[in-house]
Amino acid sequence: MAEDRKAVLVLKDGTYYEGFGFGASAKVEGEVVFNTVTLGYAECMTDPSYKGQILTFSYPLIGNIGVPSPNEGDEYGISKFFESDYAHIVPGTPIEPYEDYSGPHLIKTRGIVVHEACKVPSHVTSSMTLDQWLKREGIPGIEGIDTRALIKKLREDGAMPGILQVFDEGEDINIEKLQEEAAKAEDPDTQNLVGEVSIKEPIHYEHKDGLFKVVVIDLGTKFNILRSLLSRQASLVRVPFNFSAKEILEYKPNGILISNGPGNPKHEGLQSTIETTRQLVDEGIPLMGICSGNLIFALAMGADTFKLKFGHRSANQPSMDLETNRCYVTFQNHGYAVVANSLQQTDLKLWYVNLNDQTVEGVKHTKAKAYSVQFHPEHLPGPIDAKHLFDQFIEMMKS
Numbered sequence: 493m494a495e496d497r498k499a500v501l502v503l504k505d506g507t508y509y510e511g512f513g514f515g516a517s518a519k520v521e522g523e524v525v526f527n528t529v530t531l532g533y534a535e536c537m538t539d540p541s542y543k544g545q546i547l548t549f550s551y552p553l554i555g556n557i558g559v560p561s562p563n564e565g566d567e568y569g570i571s572k573f574f575e576s577d578y579a580h581i582v583p584g585t586p587i588e589p590y591e592d593y594s595g596p597h598l599i600k601t602r603g604i605v606v607h608e609a610c611k612v613p614s615h616v617t618s619s620m621t622l623d624q625w626l627k628r629e630g631i632p633g634i635e636g637i638d639t640r641a642l643i644k645k646l647r648e649d650g651a652m653p654g655i656l657q658v659f660d661e662g663e664d665i666n667i668e669k670l671q672e673e674a675a676k677a678e679d680p681d682t683q684n685l686v687g688e689v690s691i692k693e694p695i696h697y698e699h700k701d702g703l704f705k706v707v708v709i710d711l712g713t714k715f716n717i718l719r720s721l722l723s724r725q726a727s728l729v730r731v732p733f734n735f736s737a738k739e740i741l742e743y744k745p746n747g748i749l750i751s752n753g754p755g756n757p758k759h760e761g762l763q764s765t766i767e768t769t770r771q772l773v774d775e776g777i778p779l780m781g782i783c784s785g786n787l788i789f790a791l792a793m794g795a796d797t798f799k800l801k802f803g804h805r806s807a808n809q810p811s812m813d814l815e816t817n818r819c820y821v822t823f824q825n826h827g828y829a830v831v832a833n834s835l836q837q838t839d840l841k842l843w844y845v846n847l848n849d850q851t852v853e854g855v856k857h858t859k860a861k862a863y864s865v866q867f868h869p870e871h872l873p874g875p876i877d878a879k880h881l882f883d884q885f886i887e888m889m890k891s
Contacts, residue, residue, distance in 0.1 A: 513658030515626025532873020540712030544680030558618025684761030711753025750785030781864025823874025
């Protein structure tokens with residue numbers, strides 16, 4: 493190892509894994525989860541849905557294509573390589589040089605767990621190593637542990653809170669003390685994580701042709717959701733998660749999109765979002781939900797949700813469209829799902845189903861112009877199989 497820094501990951505039940513530290517020397521608490529992607533680690537680490545979590549990558553080598561520059565934007569003023577920004581800047585305003593930046597983290601995960609962190613990456617877009625990125629962001633990482641054993645445990649016992657600590661060089665580990673702290677570690681789902689990642693003031697994204705206006709309710713929006721709508725000639729207004737229906741309707745939107753986001757959809761801090769969604773559906777405005785947006789939409793319509801044992805976090809989840817019997821390979825990142833039987837008491841019908849465990853992957857309103865999916869049709873990372881759902885949303889607004 494390049495540095496002789498010890499590191500340890502301690503789970504709430506006392507199980508611990510010793511390894512080597514990279515990134516920042518720090519101690520963090522979070523829910524320990526895993527993702528099976530091979531690439532796309534930068535997109536995953538900047539996905540606001542990972543807020544409050546310590547992310548384990550199952551692929552044995554992470555960081556081999558390095559980390560691209562955070563200062564590069566696309567034609568819409570959106571970060572080109574990452575799924576969130578670090579300053580919630582207004583599109584078109586200058587981005588502070590990353591070397592001098594000291595604001596909120598670009599990385600949304602609280603910590604990273606890998607088998608091996610690549611020290612010498614190779615890619616045309618690489619601007620720094622994974623280790624350098626985590627150091628700049630103040631995020632600890634641990635490598636050199638058996639991630640297969642860790643993931644097997646999380647699959648058998650379920651995702652659970654834990655503590656990750658990277659020590660300064662020469663500092664000793666006190667396992668017993670960390671085990672005592674981990675036993676008291678708080679489940680981040682008890683916190684209003686959406687309130688931490690949602691914007692505080694509306695942000696406008698204007699398309700030069702602007703055929704439609706879509707209000708995006710920001711629960712922790714991935715940037716490629718915005719890009720997927722802008723590329724279809726929609727101008728956007730991204731609003732905070734707790735905006736009222738009245739405030740949203742003042743923009744006279746042609747459609748509403750409820751984004752992805754972290755945490756428990758039934759958290760008390762999201763009750764206003766659920767009520768707002770119910771009112772917007774009653775207004776008859778076309779509505780689309782993605783990931784957490786699917787859960788909020790289902791709750792607003794009277795369905796129920798539950799926490800999965802270890803969640804769906806991968807780029808190869810098979811989701812079946814029950815209307816066409818076509819199966820799509822989808823990217824997913826969620827820890828909750830809709831209770832299938834609870835749909836019977838609502839105006840929702842089951843639309844997509846996960847072929848691995850038969851959980852709900854999408855619902856459609858039987859009377860209103862509204863639908864939602866649990867997976868990510870905007871991809872990045874992951875397959876593009878389901879991007880047609882944005883086209884359906886546009887067609888719904890046209891009609």
